[in-house]
Amino acid sequence: LAxxxxxxxxxxxxxxxxEFIHELNTNQGVALSRSSxxxxxxxxxxxxxxxxxxRWLETGRKTRDAKVKAVGYLSAEYLLGRQLGNAxxxxxxxxxAKKGLELCGLDLVTLRNQEVEPGLGNGGxxxxxxxxxxxxxxxxxxxxxxxxxxxxxxxxxxFVDGRQVEQPDTWLALGSPWEFPHPEASVQVNxxxxxxxxxxxxxxxxxxxxxxxxxxxxxxxxxxxxxxxGRVNTLRLWSAQATKAFDLAIFNAGDYxxxxxxxxxxxxxxxxxxxxxxxxxxxxxxxQQQYFFVACSLRDFIENELEDDFDLHDLDQRIIFQLNDTHxxxxxxxLMRILMDExxxxxxxxxxxxxxxxAYTCHTLLPEALEVWSTDLLGRLLPRHLEIIYAINEQFLxxxxxxxxxxxxxxxxxSIIAEFPERGVRMAYLSTYAATKVxxxxxxxxxxxxxxxxxxxxxxxxxxxxxxxNGVTPRRFVKMANPKLSxxxxxxxxxxxxxxxxxxxxxxxxAEDPEFRERFAEAKAWNxxxxxxxxxxxxxxxxxxxxxxxxxxxxxxxYKRQSLKxxxxxxxxxxxxxxxxxxxxxxPRTVVFGAKAAPGYKxxxxxxxxxNKVAEVVNADPKLEGRLKVAFPANYNxxxxxxxxxAADLSEQISLAGMEASGTGNMKCALNGxxxxxxxxxxxxxxxxxxxxxxxxxxxxxxxxxxxxxxxGYSPGAYYEGNAQLKAAIDLILSGHFSGGDxxxxxxxxxxxxxxxRFMALADFQSYVDAQARVEERYADRDAWxxxxxxxxxxTGFFSSDRSMRDYIQxxxxxxxxx
Ligand code: 26M
Numbered sequence: 133l134a135x136x137x138x139x140x141x142x143x144x145x146x147x148x149x150x151e152f153i154h155e156l157n158t159n160q161g162v163a164l165s166r167s168s169x170x171x172x173x174x175x176x177x178x179x180x181x182x183x184x185x186x187r188w189l190e191t192g193r194k195t196r197d198a199k200v201k202a203v204g205y206l207s208a209e210y211l212l213g214r215q216l217g218n219a220x221x222x223x224x225x226x227x228x229a230k231k232g233l234e235l236c237g238l239d240l241v242t243l244r245n246q247e248v249e250p251g252l253g254n255g256g257x258x259x260x261x262x263x264x265x266x267x268x269x270x271x272x273x274x275x276x277x278x279x280x281x282x283x284x285x286x287x288x289x290x291f292v293d294g295r296q297v298e299q300p301d302t303w304l305a306l307g308s309p310w311e312f313p314h315p316e317a318s319v320q321v322n323x324x325x326x327x328x329x330x331x332x333x334x335x336x337x338x339x340x341x342x343x344x345x346x347x348x349x350x351x352x353x354x355x356x357x358x359x360x361x362g363r364v365n366t367l368r369l370w371s372a373q374a375t376k377a378f379d380l381a382i383f384n385a386g387d388y389x390x391x392x393x394x395x396x397x398x399x400x401x402x403x404x405x406x407x408x409x410x411x412x413x414x415x416x417x418x419x420q421q422q423y424f425f426v427a428c429s430l431r432d433f434i435e436n437e438l439e440d441d442f443d444l445h446d447l448d449q450r451i452i453f454q455l456n457d458t459h460x461x462x463x464x465x466x467l468m469r470i471l472m473d474e475x476x477x478x479x480x481x482x483x484x485x486x487x488x489x490x491a492y493t494c495h496t497l498l499p500e501a502l503e504v505w506s507t508d509l510l511g512r513l514l515p516r517h518l519e520i521i522y523a524i525n526e527q528f529l530x531x532x533x534x535x536x537x538x539x540x541x542x543x544x545x546x547s548i549i550a551e552f553p554e555r556g557v558r559m560a561y562l563s564t565y566a567a568t569k570v571x572x573x574x575x576x577x578x579x580x581x582x583x584x585x586x587x588x589x590x591x592x593x594x595x596x597x598x599x600x601x602n603g604v605t606p607r608r609f610v611k612m613a614n615p616k617l618s619x620x621x622x623x624x625x626x627x628x629x630x631x632x633x634x635x636x637x638x639x640x641x642x643a644e645d646p647e648f649r650e651r652f653a654e655a656k657a658w659n660x661x662x663x664x665x666x667x668x669x670x671x672x673x674x675x676x677x678x679x680x681x682x683x684x685x686x687x688x689x690x691y692k693r694q695s696l697k698x699x700x701x702x703x704x705x706x707x708x709x710x711x712x713x714x715x716x717x718x719x720p721r722t723v724v725f726g727a728k729a730a731p732g733y734k735x736x737x738x739x740x741x742x743x744n745k746v747a748e749v750v751n752a753d754p755k756l757e758g759r760l761k762v763a764f765p766a767n768y769n770x771x772x773x774x775x776x777x778x779a780a781d782l783s784e785q786i787s788l789a790g791m792e793a794s795g796t797g798n799m800k801c802a803l804n805g806x807x808x809x810x811x812x813x814x815x816x817x818x819x820x821x822x823x824x825x826x827x828x829x830x831x832x833x834x835x836x837x838x839x840x841x842x843x844x845g846y847s848p849g850a851y852y853e854g855n856a857q858l859k860a861a862i863d864l865i866l867s868g869h870f871s872g873g874d875x876x877x878x879x880x881x882x883x884x885x886x887x888x889x890r891f892m893a894l895a896d897f898q899s900y901v902d903a904q905a906r907v908e909e910r911y912a913d914r915d916a917w918x919x920x921x922x923x924x925x926x927x928t929g930f931f932s933s934d935r936s937m938r939d940y941i942q943x944x945x946x947x948x949x950x951x
Contacts, residue, residue: 726768
């Protein structure tokens with residue numbers, strides 16, 4: 133069979149065909165001649181999976197035997213993207229599969245397009261987790277990713293009359309060839325009930341939790357193949373299932389229908405991903421999800437990854453749990469509970485261990501995005517954990533009072549328990565206290581985290597805080613997504629860059645080589661042609677030839693300021709309408725938006741509506757002679773990103789300074805040769821530093837300027853009144869021009885800008901428009917543009933997630949690669 137031993141050369145085309153047909157016949161139960169594309173895709177996936185199997189089993193055995201320290205990445209989200217392409221790349225089976233399928237009369241691209249991506253995340257945070265586990269596997273670092281197997285991932289976005297309408301994401305409907313369920317290894321998770329004290333056999337006073345109901349966590353394993361290195365790590369996602377005890381206790385199930393309803397209730401826990409990527413809602417089910425996957429994961433690691441006789445006092449020598457934001461921080465009281473209530477540790481012994489096993493990554497600065505769970509809810513769902521959190525807080529406040537005697541105000545400020553607006557647990561404070569290290573995700577963000585979000589904590593423990601700038605995997609986002617550029621890079625500097633991205637530096641001198649520039653520009657043109665086909669087939673959108681491709685792809689959020697991009701478009705259009713610009717003065721440009729709005733976020737949804745209506749009118753107006761187009765393909769996801777980003781000329785990173793923790797789309801765009809127009813925010817700061825001012829279009833207020841303006845009192849109306857170009861653009865929207873004469877359809881968006889504008893879009897408008905003029909000037913000199921684009925690629929190797937992982941290893945985890 134195809135389970136080639138580690139290190140063996142990839143099997144032959146003949147071997148592949150045999151295995152593929154075997155899988156088609158035995159797994160799908162069909163003959164080639166009668167098989168559907170889905171059958172063929174599933175058989176191909178199985179073939180690749182089988183090929184990886186021996187390496188996976190070997191990796192697990194080797195790692196357990198070596199008894200080395202591993203990373204437990206705890207994340208409520210993994211935005212994985214399609215698996216097949218990545219698995220073919222990691223195994224170097226692309227050519228063999230392509231040729232083998234051709235012999236069968238099949239087309240690899242068609243089969244790859246059959247895959248529905250697992251969208252088990254909202255955006256940046258979930259995609260970061262996916263990049264990190266890819267890098268760890270590639271770098272031979274032992275890691276288990278733990279998370280939730282949502283039955284429905286991020287919603288499928290559709291537009292109806294320009295408005296967002298959400299559809300369920302049925303990613304499992306056509307089969308799920310990449311997962312391995314292990315019902316026999318299910319874990320029980322308890323909820324509710326009460327706690328009681330008792331005296332144990334040694335006469336020690338102890339507490340135990342008497343829960344009221346429970347569910348089962350069924351593990352589903354996924355392979356995480358390293359790139360061409362034979363390592364295959366594991367991603368373990370948990371699915372909730374009802375237990376017998378559940379329906380008895382909760383519903384006193386007397387009748388059958390009631391019992392079945394009870395099952396449904398339990399299984400709701402892993403049913404659907406919450407689609408908010410900020411402003412947590414404090415929903416009970418969300419807290420159940422968090423505890424559910426964390427409880428399963430700790431149990432799994434302790435029971436299944438450690439030797440039976442392992443002394444848990446040494447737990448920190450075998451694991452570091454990385455908390456991907458505060459979502460999994462309930463793991464802290466859970467580990468305390470396990471050690472004290474189940475393993476007989478004293479409080480001090482348990483804290484000694486627990487306080488060494490966690491590190492915390494913060495992904496935001498928005499105050500409303502910081503999780504606070506009401507103690508009411510926590511006490512009802514997890515009474516024992518709430519007790520432990522109170523005790524942690526007492527111990528913590530004692531430390532604070534000792535460090536600052538008499539400073540009671542400070543103690544209250546720092547308390548893990550908030551008293552207003554209701555009593556609640558500040559999860560970021562709990563995470564910060566419990567973690568060995570706390571990190572932000574870009575240099576500026578880490579600084580602001582210390583100075584603005586957690587100043588008291590960083591004053592008390594300056595060494596606890598560190599920065600790890602985010603990164604993206606070059607395997608998926610360059611090698612796989614941009615084959616033409618990859619080929620050019622290979623031809624120029626060899627193939628080593630894929631796992632050593634700083635080597636892109638060697639491309640720098642070639643910016644001056646006309647032949648290289650020509651090939652580089654041709655790769656970009658090829659990517660645009662490919663995108664044109666994708667958007668035609670997927671969305672019925674026509675991309676014009678020869679346009680500057682201006683790309684803004686990210687979640688829709690006020691702080692990201694899609695509205696600012698929109699005002700720029702409307703302004704260009706208005707200037708043509710009013711004769712301030714002649715059409716031939718407009719640089720041919722297509723703006724592509726990709727953005728999902730949280731379903732309950734009204735302003736974000738209204739903004740989507742406005743963008744779509746502006747697009748309709750602009751795209752249809754003959755006065756523009758086709759020189760300005762707006763494309764808004766629905767349902768932006770990882771699959772579309774892989775086609776869109778390599779085609780981008782201009783990358784829009786225009787958040788209000790101090791608001792975007794890092795951004796990672798900015799890195800993907802730069803690495804694919806797009807130039808950035810951006811504020812001094814998040815990782816933009818570092819991108820600009822690396823590529824140089826000349827090759828980056830900076831605009832807008834800096835973070836300190838934003839703070840000053842906010843303190844002075846910001847009135848957007850003054851910018852509207854004081855800037856004729858801005859006023860004309862806004863007035864055009866208010867006139868009903870984009871709403872069939874309805875002068876009030878977009879009042880919510882426009883009046884929010886005019887009267888509140890929390891993210892100061894109007895204040896940065898002129899600076900933005902000026903920067904866009906510099907963009908057009910550079911683009912007019914196509915050679916100069918291409919030089920800048922090449923230098924963006926050559927100078928951004930720093931943003932490989934391999935480098936992020938090295939930083940985590942050195943500054944936070946202190947683990948070793950297994951070489
Ligand atoms: C919380 C509670 C309930 C439901 C959902 C959430 C939630 C989910 C995701 C809250 C925040 C979530 O993600 C935040 C996020 O994606 N932050 C982004 O993280 C990226 C990776 O570090 C950064 O690059 C982005 O700047 C940052 O916005």
